[in-house]
Amino acid sequence: MNHSEAAEKFTKDVDRTTWHDKTLWFVREKRDKAVFQIPEWEALREAGSRIKHNALSNLDEYLLEFEQNALKNGVKVHWAADGHEHNEIVLQILKETGATQMVKSKSMLTEECHLNEFLIEKGVDVVDTDLGERVVQLANEPPSHIVMPCIHWKKEEIGELFHEHLGTEKGASDPKYLAEAARQHLREKFMTRRAALTGVNFAVAETGGFVVCTNEGNADMGAHLADVHIASMGIEKIIPKARHLGVFLRLLARSATGQPITTYSSHFHRPRQGQTMHIIIVDNGRTTQLGRPDFRNSLKCIRCGACMNTCPVYRRSGGHSYHNAVAGPIGSILAPNLDMRKNADLPFASTLCGSCSNVCPVKIDIHDQLYKWRQVLAAEGYVDSTKKQGMKLMASVLSNPKLFRFSGKAGRTLMRLAPFSVSNPLNPWYKQREMPEPPKESFREWYVNREKK
Amino acid sequence: MKVALFLPCYVDQFYPKVGIATLQLLEKLGCTVTYPLNQTCCGQPMANSGFENLAQDCNELFVENFGGSFDAIICPSGSCALHVKHHLHSEKRENDATHIRNHIYELTEFLTDVLKVEQLPARFPYKVGLHQSCHGQRGLHLSQMSELVAAPYSKPEKLLNMVDELELINLERKDECCGFGGTFCVFEEAVSARMGVDRVEDHVRNGAEVLTGGDMSCLMHLEGIVRRNKYPVKVMHIAEILNQA
Numbered sequence: 001m002n003h004s005e006a007a008e009k010f011t012k013d014v015d016r017t018t019w020h021d022k023t024l025w026f027v028r029e030k031r032d033k034a035v036f037q038i039p040e041w042e043a044l045r046e047a048g049s050r051i052k053h054n055a056l057s058n059l060d061e062y063l064l065e066f067e068q069n070a071l072k073n074g075v076k077v078h079w080a081a082d083g084h085e086h087n088e089i090v091l092q093i094l095k096e097t098g099a100t101q102m103v104k105s106k107s108m109l110t111e112e113c114h115l116n117e118f119l120i121e122k123g124v125d126v127v128d129t130d131l132g133e134r135v136v137q138l139a140n141e142p143p144s145h146i147v148m149p150c151i152h153w154k155k156e157e158i159g160e161l162f163h164e165h166l167g168t169e170k171g172a173s174d175p176k177y178l179a180e181a182a183r184q185h186l187r188e189k190f191m192t193r194r195a196a197l198t199g200v201n202f203a204v205a206e207t208g209g210f211v212v213c214t215n216e217g218n219a220d221m222g223a224h225l226a227d228v229h230i231a232s233m234g235i236e237k238i239i240p241k242a243r244h245l246g247v248f249l250r251l252l253a254r255s256a257t258g259q260p261i262t263t264y265s266s267h268f269h270r271p272r273q274g275q276t277m278h279i280i281i282v283d284n285g286r287t288t289q290l291g292r293p294d295f296r297n298s299l300k301c302i303r304c305g306a307c308m309n310t311c312p313v314y315r316r317s318g319g320h321s322y323h324n325a326v327a328g329p330i331g332s333i334l335a336p337n338l339d340m341r342k343n344a345d346l347p348f349a350s351t352l353c354g355s356c357s358n359v360c361p362v363k364i365d366i367h368d369q370l371y372k373w374r375q376v377l378a379a380e381g382y383v384d385s386t387k388k389q390g391m392k393l394m395a396s397v398l399s400n401p402k403l404f405r406f407s408g409k410a411g412r413t414l415m416r417l418a419p420f421s422v423s424n425p426l427n428p429w430y431k432q433r434e435m436p437e438p439p440k441e442s443f444r445e446w447y448v449n450r451e452k453k
Numbered sequence: 454m455k456v457a458l459f460l461p462c463y464v465d466q467f468y469p470k471v472g473i474a475t476l477q478l479l480e481k482l483g484c485t486v487t488y489p490l491n492q493t494c495c496g497q498p499m500a501n502s503g504f505e506n507l508a509q510d511c512n513e514l515f516v517e518n519f520g521g522s523f524d525a526i527i528c529p530s531g532s533c534a535l536h537v538k539h540h541l542h543s544e545k546r547e548n549d550a551t552h553i554r555n556h557i558y559e560l561t562e563f564l565t566d567v568l569k570v571e572q573l574p575a576r577f578p579y580k581v582g583l584h585q586s587c588h589g590q591r592g593l594h595l596s597q598m599s600e601l602v603a604a605p606y607s608k609p610e611k612l613l614n615m616v617d618e619l620e621l622i623n624l625e626r627k628d629e630c631c632g633f634g635g636t637f638c639v640f641e642e643a644v645s646a647r648m649g650v651d652r653v654e655d656h657v658r659n660g661a662e663v664l665t666g667g668d669m670s671c672l673m674h675l676e677g678i679v680r681r682n683k684y685p686v687k688v689m690h691i692a693e694i695l696n697q698a
Contacts, residue, residue, distance in 0.1 A: 008643035017647060025626070032599070041602040310600065312630045316644050316651075349641060351634030351648075352501065354591035358600035371501065378503030387640075391504045398462065398498075399510030401491040408466040428639040432646035433677030436467040443465045443472035447488050 003349040007317035020152060021315040027148075028309040030258025031359065038254070048251050049363035051244050052300035055236075056290065062205040062238045063281065069208025070279055073270040080282045083113030089280050090115060090197065090230060091122055097228045097276075099124075099195040105212065105219035106130040107199030108146050108303055109232050109282060111325035112338075115197075127189045129218040131182055138165045144319025146326055147256045147305035152318055186218070196222030200233035200279075201302070202248055206241045209269040210279070213252060213262040220266050229271065230278045235286050236299040248302060251361035255304040289337045294372045298333045300362040307356035307366055313349055322346060329356035333369040336377065344382035347373035405444065412438035454568075456484045457523040459557070461533045462494040464669050471669055474696040475529045475560060481696070482568055486527075489518035497536040501635045505540070512541055512550070520549030525567060526557045529692050530668050531589020534559040538593075559593055560692060561667055565608045570615070575697045578618035582661030582686075583609060584652065584675065585628040586668035595667065599628050609667055609691055616694060622659045629655075633674040649678040656686055663687050665694055 001009070011017050035041045055062055067077045080086035086109075094102060102119070104110065104126055116137070119126050128137045132149035136142065138161055143149030150158070159173035168181045198219040203210040210231055212219045223229040239248065253259040271277035290296050308314045308328030319327035324335040324343060329350060335343035347370045356366040377383055397403050414421050415438040423430050441449075456479065460472045472488075479486050495515065496508030515537070519526050528534040537557045543550040564570045585607075589595040596607035613619055632638070632648025639645075653675055656664045664679070664686050666672050676688040 004641045004643070007641060011643045011647050021651070036602055038602065312632065312648050313641070313644050316647050348503075348637070351587065351630050351632060351637050351645075353587035353630035353634070355587075355598075355600060355628075355630070358591065358598050374501070374503035375505050379506070383503050387502065388504070391499050391502055391507055395496075395499050395504070395507040395510065398494040398496070399514050401493055401514070404462070404493045408462075412466060428642040429677070431642055432681060433649070433674065434680040435677065436463075436673055438467065439469055441469060443460055443469035444488070444490065446469050446473060447476075448490070 001323070002345040003317065003321050003323070004345065006321035006323070007313075007349070010318045010321055011316060017316055019154070020318060023151060024309045024315045027257060028306075028359075031255055031306055031309065032258075034254040034258040034260065038250075044247060044251060045361055045363050047247050048302075048361055049300060051239060051247060052362050053297070055238050055240060056296060056299055058240075059235060059238060059290070062240055063235060065205040066203055066208055066238060067281070069206070071208070073208050074277070075208065075270060076276065076278045078278060078280045080280055080284070082284045083282070086113045086232065086280055086282045086284070087115050087118040090232075091119065091124070093228060093230055093278055094119075094124060094195055097195055099193070099228065101125040101127075101193050102195040102197055103127050103129050103189050103193045103222040103226070104197040105199065105214060105222055106133055106149070107197065107232055108325055109199060109234050109284075110197065111143065112284065113282070127186070127193070129186050129189065129216075129222055130214070131179065131216060134182060134186065135161065142320070142325065144327065145305060145308055146303050152320070190221045190225050193222070194226055195228045195230065196226035197230040197232060198223055200231050200237050201252070202239050202245060203233050203237045203279075204240075204242050204245070205238055207269065209242070209267055210237075211245060211249075212266045212268065213249070213264065214266075215257075215259075215263040217264045220264060223266075223268065227274070228276050228278070229268070230280065231268065232280045232282060234282050234284070236301075252302055252304050255306040255359065255361040285338050289334070292337070295333060295337065295369055297364055298330070298366075298369060300364050301330050301334070302362060304361055306359040306361065310355045310359045311350075312353065312355070313351065317349070322349070329366045329370065330364070333366060333373060336373050340377060340380060340382050344377045347377060405442070408442060412440075412442075416440075454484050454524050455522070456486055456525045456527050457519055458486050458488045459492060459495075459519065459526050459528040459533070459537075460488070461528070461530045461669065463673065464529065467673065468669050468690070471529055471690040471692055474690065474692040475527070478692055478696040479527060481574070482564070482570065484568075487523070492518040495533045495536045496540070497533060498635060500536065500540060508540075509544070513543055513545060515541060516543045516546050516549050516553065519553050520546055523556065525563060526553060527560055527563050528557060529560040529690060530670065531559045531586050531593050531595060532668050532670060535588045535592040559589055559595065559667060561609045561612055562593060562595055564695075565611055570612065573612065573615040573695055575615070575695055576617035577694050577697045579662045580620045580622050580660050581613060581663045581665055581694065582622050582624060582656035582659065583613065584631060584656070584664060584666035584671060585609075586666050586671045587628075587630050589667050590628055596628075612695055613665075613691070616697070619694070622656070622661050624655050624659055626655055631671045631675055633671045635670075638674055645674070646678065649674050650682070653678050653682075653684050653686065657684050661686055663689055663694070665689050665691050667691050
């Protein structure tokens with residue numbers, strides 16, 4: 001199902017669409033309140049953008065600096081060219097540890113690499129410990145949002161799901177009660193798992209350390225209780241200096257949820273006594289994107305999700321309609337890099353309104369990149385041929401003034417004499433909208449008459 | 454001031470009254486207005502669909518029509534004006550194309566920034582909701598954007614406030630997209646229509662008798678929704694209001 005079809009299905013449930021839109025708009029408003037308390041907000045965004053610019057331009061050096069420092073700290077560093085290599089490395093570490101079970105905190109990278117499916121197939125029991133991620137995992141679904149994975153679920157539905165899987169009382173939907181049940185359920189997993197995987201929000205080249213941001217402390221509980229801590233990061237997570245965290249930690253949570261800072265910003269540098277710590281540095285198409293001048297700065301993304309919350313299309317079509325680990329506007333400029341054919345619809349799932357670029361804390365020109373991806377996808381032949389033919393026809397009419405005037409007049413006459421010729425169910429415009437009322441005279445005709453007088 | 458009027462193709466064909474209001478308003482304010490007779494379209498429908506390359510003949514035609522000695526080219530649409538400003542190039546007459554890119558104005562920015570209009574001889578005794586079209590707002594910066602931490606301003610509001618007895622209403626979402634989006638409105642019909650309904654309802658809920666804006670394309674989409682669902686609100690282009698006697 002392409003985005004447009006999935007979105008049509010989503011919007012069929014009018015009340016649910018209203019609820020989904022309002023829920024995410026509420027988060028956008030929280031973000032607005034938080035950022036308007038920072039008079040220097042726009043300067044902070046500019047700083048974040050420039051630091052990332054520097055990081056991307058010197059990625060090769062920063063990655064090696066990071067690796068050297070991490071090795072000095074006693075961390076094992078692995079390099080993965082793609083998702084498959086990443087997954088194999090995780091499996092190998094688990095085998096060496098003798099672990100068949102693992103807890104995992106939120107990592108969009110592992111979603112991108114389809115790690116869970118891979119490990120489950122190999123007989124490893126993986127438990128997502130972020131509450132929202134656990135919900136979608138129990139429901140056997142991918143997350144629909146990078147920060148709020150189960151934002152498309154209502155509390156009553158989570159009550160049903162927990163009743164089925166965690167044995168909560170039937171019909172219970174009190175968020176506190178359900179959260180408590182999830183805590184007890186996850187507590188047991190934290191206590192018994194010997195391996196924990198976390199994502200990485202920021203990897204600091206200067207120190208070889210990395211920072212993981214969560215609101216639930218689940219990354220810490222996993223990592224602190226396990227014998228093995230695996231941290232998976234995309235190559236673009238690098239920042240040069242520890243002091244740059246002062247910019248990014250301020251930007252991240254305000255943009256994401258309107259909090260001044262995430263509840264937990266955990267700094268990991270070295271394994272504690274008796275623990276082993278691994279960092280897997282993953283490319284998976286990122287260097288290809290880095291090599292595309294028009295799209296390279298999409299790699300500045302710090303995964304705050306603000307562009308999703310503000311996107312009027314995302315709010316009314318849901319995260320799953322983007323059929324990609326990262327949904328919304330940012331997903332739509334990242335996904336074609338991974339697979340143009342499969343994701344050719346995504347850059348068109350936007351009105352190019354530009355709100356995404358304005359909320360982006362690192363000033364990615366998201367809507368301009370959507371426009372540019374459209375040009376690339378059309379040039380590479382990934383746009384439907386009927387659409388292409390239609391565009392060719394339109395271009396030939398619009399570049400020929402006489403033909404334009406003739407077609408315009410003929411069209412208007414037809415609409416007046418036989419409204420059904422356009423006002424019919426085959427015309428997508430007419431499904432939920434009236435056609436404009438065709439006037440007898442075009443402006444030009446009026447103007448020419450006026451000039452004669 | 455010698456200016457050229459550029460009307461979007463669909464305005465010429467479906468909304469001549471918007472062209473007439475724009476022309477009369479500019480003349481009222483002392484401009485000498487020419488409407489080049491062989492104009493068609495800015496080429497945006499093709500470009501936004503990914504076929505920028507198919508728009509080249511349109512671009513050349515645009516330069517033939519508007520190249521020359523106009524002090525300004527005025528368009529009652531932020532979206533088309535923005536497209537020309539960002540994308541117009543000519544293989545034959547790039548100097549003229551550059552002149553056009555630097556001298557094309559959306560109507561309200563021309564009135565506030567170039568003519569520096571401070572008063573208008575207009576009266577319009579209605580409650581009016583202003584729809585901020587995205588390309589005019591976020592592209593041409595006709596008004597401050599709600600996402601940015603920056604001082605508010607609005608060129609279209611400034612003009613509407615000069616109109617006697619006109620009352621501007623407040624919206625819950627003052628600059629959310631209406632969902633038109635060019636070919637988006639047919640290729641993503643479901644979301645487009647839903648966005649349009651939400652926009653119209655914001656205006657109706659907050660007491661607008663007239664819904665106005667600077668882009669007839671957004672208004673054509675919203676008007677289609679208003680008429681289908683019989684919402685009690687009238688849709689008018691801002692030029693029609695500013696041109697009221």
